[in-house]
Amino acid sequence: MKKVYFSLCLICCATLLSGCATQVKEVPLDRTASTTRIEPQDIRRTVEKMVESLLVAPGVKEAVGGRRPVLDVEPMKNRTMQHIDMISLTESVRMQLLRSGMFRFVDRSSIGTAATDVERINQENQLGLVDSSKAVKAGQQTALDMYLTGTLSEIKNVDGRTTDQYYKFSMFLKDLKTGELVWADEQEIRKESTKPVINW
Amino acid sequence: MKISKSMITVAIVAAGLAGLSGCKNTSGTIVKTDHLTGASTIITENARLAHRVAVTKTTYDEVNGLKRVHITLASDRNKVLRVDYRICWFDANGMEIDPQTKTYRNLIIEGHDGVTVTGVANSPAAVSSKVRVRETSQAE
Incomplete structure (x- = not known):
């Protein structure tokens, strides 16, 4: 009988100790919701839905009209109480639109803006560091035709434990030439969580 | 203290249940559509899911030079059914186009109701689509 107890104690100890080790594993990108906050899968689904909606919109087809307009994606505004990397979301939208081949892109929002680039070119020309005949001259950059932007807003209600x-x-x-809104869409997400009666 | 047979049985059953709870069946229902020929195939990998949700209609069209697929899913349950679905696209060589950008989207179907889901190709090179449906509870 002592042997049985000894074995049971040993198994219990081994089980407890195995639980102490930190476990790391790769997980799928699209998981089920675990909090009521904005999660990676929410961002991914929103980007996919928005890009699909934009690419098939009749207004966009009309505005594009067989050419590839120059587009800039401006960072979306975060009107929630959470810290969300809106630049990352904006970059995902731009990347997927770029792959569609429907638009050309300029990037005014990131480091290395047009003004900084021109200043650097001028400095290099003045210092004689580059061949002046091959140097890029100012005033040749592509102008914007349209820009894409948006907002993220939230409504939070707490009722007891819910x-x-x-x-x-x-x-x-938005079409900059006409000032018209060529396309607009929304993606709504609603989550609910209930705290347990006994919470440790 | 005497360890009775019933205690051992209970322990074995508990261990078995604990082990089984970790087994998740992530297979589902697949709908493959060839947008050039119009051929559509439904593959059922998960009998449990197939009894709960059925693919009742598959249509396709083209918008702004991009292929689009519509799949109607109907619930056979009285309760709300939660499923995930992912629509991926393949080029003429059968290679998946930008697999990372196509996500599992969640879908809530009311009892005995049908919902049509739509997917748009992320490239004009897409010629066939694959819709995969799985149970939300089985997602990791």
Whole structure:
């Protein structure tokens, strides 16, 4: 009988000790919701939905009209109480639109803006560091035709142990020449969590 | 203290249940559509899911030079059914186009209701699509 108890104790100890080790594993990008906050899968789904909506919109087809207009994607505004990397979201939208081949892109939002680039070119020319006949001259950069931007807003309601969180991503595409809104769409997400009666 | 047979049985059953709870069946229903020929194939990998949700209609069209697929899913349950679906696209060589950009989207179907989901190709090179449906509870 002592042997049985000894074995059981040994198994228990081994089980407890195995639980102490930190476990690291790769997981799928699209997981089920675990919090009411904005999660990576929410961002990915929103980007996919918005890009699909934009690419098939009749207004966009009309505005594009067989050419490839020059587009800039400006960082979306975060109107929620959470810290969300909106630049990352914006970059994902730009990357997927770029791959579609429907638009050409300029990037005014990131480091190395047009003004900085021109200043650097001028400095290099003045110092004689580059061949002046091959040097890029100012005033040749492509002008914008359209820009894409949007907002993320939230409504949060707490009722006892239940938290109800609603998010709305809104995006729109504006034609700079006419000032018209060529496309706009929304993606809504609603999550609910209930705290357990006994919470450790 | 005497360890009775019933205690051992209970322990074995508990261990078995604990082990089984970790087994998740992530297979589902697949709908393959060839947008050049119009041929559509439904592959059922998960009998449990197939009893709960059925693919009732598959249509396709083209918008702004991009292929688009519509799949209608109908629930056979009385309760709300939660499933995930992912629509991926393949070129003429059968290579998946930008697999990272196509995500599993969640879908809530009311009892005995049908919902049509739509997917748009992320490239004009896409010629065939694959819709994969899985149970949300089985997602990691």
